[in-house]
Amino acid sequence: MAHAHKLEIFRGLLKFKSNTQKIWGVLVFLTIVTGIEVALGISKPTVLTHNHVLGMKVLNWIFIILTLVKAYYIAWDFMHLRDEKSSLRRAIVWTPVFLVAYLVFILLVEGNYIHNVIQDGFMTWDFN
Amino acid sequence: MDSTVTTGVEENVWGGGNRPLGASYGKLMMWFFILSDALTFSGFLAAYGFSRFKFIETWPIADEVFTHVPFFHGNYPMYYVAFMTFVLIMSSVTMVLAVDAGHKMKKNSVIWYMFLTIIGGAIFVGSQAWEWATFISGDYGAVETKGGRILQFVNADTGERAALADFAMTLPDERVVHENKNGIWFYDEGYQPSYSVNEVLEGFKANSNILVRTEVITEEGVKQVLSRQESLAKLQNATQVVEGANLIHNEYGSRLFADFFFFITGFHGFHVFSGVMFNLIIFFNVALGTYEKRGHYEMVEKVGLYWHFVDLVWVFVFTFFYLV
Numbered sequence: 001m002a003h004a005h006k007l008e009i010f011r012g013l014l015k016f017k018s019n020t021q022k023i024w025g026v027l028v029f030l031t032i033v034t035g036i037e038v039a040l041g042i043s044k045p046t047v048l049t050h051n052h053v054l055g056m057k058v059l060n061w062i063f064i065i066l067t068l069v070k071a072y073y074i075a076w077d078f079m080h081l082r083d084e085k086s087s088l089r090r091a092i093v094w095t096p097v098f099l100v101a102y103l104v105f106i107l108l109v110e111g112n113y114i115h116n117v118i119q120d121g122f123m124t125w126d127f128n
Numbered sequence: 129m130d131s132t133v134t135t136g137v138e139e140n141v142w143g144g145g146n147r148p149l150g151a152s153y154g155k156l157m158m159w160f161f162i163l164s165d166a167l168t169f170s171g172f173l174a175a176y177g178f179s180r181f182k183f184i185e186t187w188p189i190a191d192e193v194f195t196h197v198p199f200f201h202g203n204y205p206m207y208y209v210a211f212m213t214f215v216l217i218m219s220s221v222t223m224v225l226a227v228d229a230g231h232k233m234k235k236n237s238v239i240w241y242m243f244l245t246i247i248g249g250a251i252f253v254g255s256q257a258w259e260w261a262t263f264i265s266g267d268y269g270a271v272e273t274k275g276g277r278i279l280q281f282v283n284a285d286t287g288e289r290a291a292l293a294d295f296a297m298t299l300p301d302e303r304v305v306h307e308n309k310n311g312i313w314f315y316d317e318g319y320q321p322s323y324s325v326n327e328v329l330e331g332f333k334a335n336s337n338i339l340v341r342t343e344v345i346t347e348e349g350v351k352q353v354l355s356r357q358e359s360l361a362k363l364q365n366a367t368q369v370v371e372g373a374n375l376i377h378n379e380y381g382s383r384l385f386a387d388f389f390f391f392i393t394g395f396h397g398f399h400v401f402s403g404v405m406f407n408l409i410i411f412f413n414v415a416l417g418t419y420e421k422r423g424h425y426e427m428v429e430k431v432g433l434y435w436h437f438v439d440l441v442w443v444f445v446f447t448f449f450y451l452v
Contacts, residue, residue: 019228027221031214038210041191041451049349060452067447071440078224078436088149092159100170107174111181118182127275 006082009073026077033066158430162437165399169441172395173448176388186343188381189351190450196262209450212255213442216400219248220439223407227432230425235414238428242411245435249404256397263389266372268292269321270379271328273365278381280341281332282353292369295338296323296331321369329363343381389449396445399438406431 005019009026016022040048040059048059076082081089118125148156180187191205198208226241269292270280281290308314323331332338340359344352354362370379378386410431419425 020225023221023224023228027217030217034210034213034217037447037451038206041206044349063447063451067443070443074220074436074440074443078220078439079433080224080227085150088151088159091149092163096163096166096170099167100174103170103174104177107178108181111178112184114182115184126277 005080009077022077026073030070030073033070037063037066152426154426154430155433158433162433165437166441169392169395169444172388172392173444176392176448179384179388183382183384185345186382187345188343188378188385189345189349192351193263193380193385194259194450195267198258206450208255208259209446212252212259213446215248215252215255216439216442219245219252220436222248223432223435227425227429230419230428233420233425235417235420238414238419238425239411242407242414242428246404246407246411249400249407249435253397253400253404256393256400260390260393263386264372264374266370266379268379269323269369269371271325271363271366272368272370272377273362274367275365276383278343278370278379279362279366280351280379282339282341284337284339289341290338292323292328292331292371295335296328297334299324299327299330321371323369325366325369328369329366332359332363392445392449396438396441399441403431403435403438406434 005022007017007019007022008015009022009029014025016025040062044059048062049057051058053061075093081092147153151159194209195203195205196208197204222241222244226238226245229237229241268280268289270278272278281292281295282288283290283294306314306317336356338359339356340354340362342352342354342362346352368377370377372379373383373386373389375383375387375390377383380386410427413419413427414425419427
């Protein structure tokens with residue numbers, strides 16, 4: 001376990017001299033990502049809110065991707081999954097990834113369907 | 129590093145003697161718990177997504193709901209939540225540093241870093257309590273219609289939100305307060321909004337620069353503002369004044385938004401609170417030298433895993449509640 005730390009992030013692009021340094025490096029990275037998220041959340045550039053990819057605003061895709069990036073670094077470096085055996089890492093990561101993707105897919109499709117029913121299926125559902 | 133309880137050499141796989149996947153018993157169990165908890169949170173967030181998709185064009189815009197920063201007046205969307213996120217990430221960092229110091233058997237550094245982690249967690253829980261209090265007490269006030277829709281008010285000149293207090297009239301009160309001494313069976317009347325529907329309506333008629341804002345989100349991604357005529361027509365259906373939010377009424381819009389807000393951030397806040405408690409216990413154990421005697425600091429690592437998980441969940445809650 002953790003006596004042998006892997007000290008590189010970004011696939012070896014950035015190498016740190018000690019585990020402590022790596023931790024601070026990851027903090028800087030996470031802070032920058034959060035900063036970008038907040039800046040985008042406040043400014044909401046129209047280019048990103050009016051263009052859609054796969055039915056979702058580009059801005060929301062950016063938020064979700066940045067969140068997954070943050071989650072990766074928290075799990076890999078703070079929860080030191082990077083230093084665990086790959087079998088343990090896979091068991092931990094892929095189990096929820098598949099289950100959550102499945103659940104989210106089902107619920108969002110269903111939610112969208114109910115939205116359409118409310119929209120088109122009734123004379124009205126909003127009695128003022 | 130050996131597991132906490134060692135009872136001689138036992139190489140039987142099912143006896144816990146060896147370490148499956150190279151992790152000790154305690155750490156594996158913590159991972160089991162974290163995984164199941166992650167699925168619970170995912171269930172909540174997916175349910176939030178479901179309800180939001182159902183009411184996609186009337187859902188409240190988070191930027192307009194969470195606009196306050198303690199000790200400052202004005203409109204600061206997001207800043208405080210960003211600060212809370214940073215505090216939690218920062219306390220995660222001090223936690224990793226504590227684990228790292230534990231590996232090097234530096235007792236005093238572990239104590240110090242655990243202490244900082246606990247402080248960070250306490251700041252976060254406090255901030256969340258403040259956020260709840262602000263959300264519950266409300267901002268501008270609104271009226272609710274017969275059909276349960278929320279009507280808010282804007283100033284036509286500036287385009288900014290108008291608070292009920294800005295325009296509502298104070299009419300002579302015709303309500304008779306039922307007093308304890310007159311009742312055979314007495315109920316306290318409980319909370320009353322600052323203005324009656326009638327006072328809001330009369331005030332609206334008297335101020336020609338006030339318009340009604342509905343829950344509907346337009347093509348431009350902003351809430352729809354009605355004309356003066358439409359506003360007056362809509363207001364005929366108003367049945368009650370809503371100030372703030374609870375599980376039944378929500379001045380910010382869809383009541384489901386408030387329900388999910390209380391439920392998800394509440395559940396997360398409870399996790400943070402528990403985490404602070406676990407950290408406190410471990411902190412005292414470290415200070416008393418328990419792990420020094422045991423020869424390793426694996427307990428710090430285990431509560432550390434839990435603490436990072438709480439941070440991880442917050443990253444998702446932040447995105448799906450405040451950003452998306």
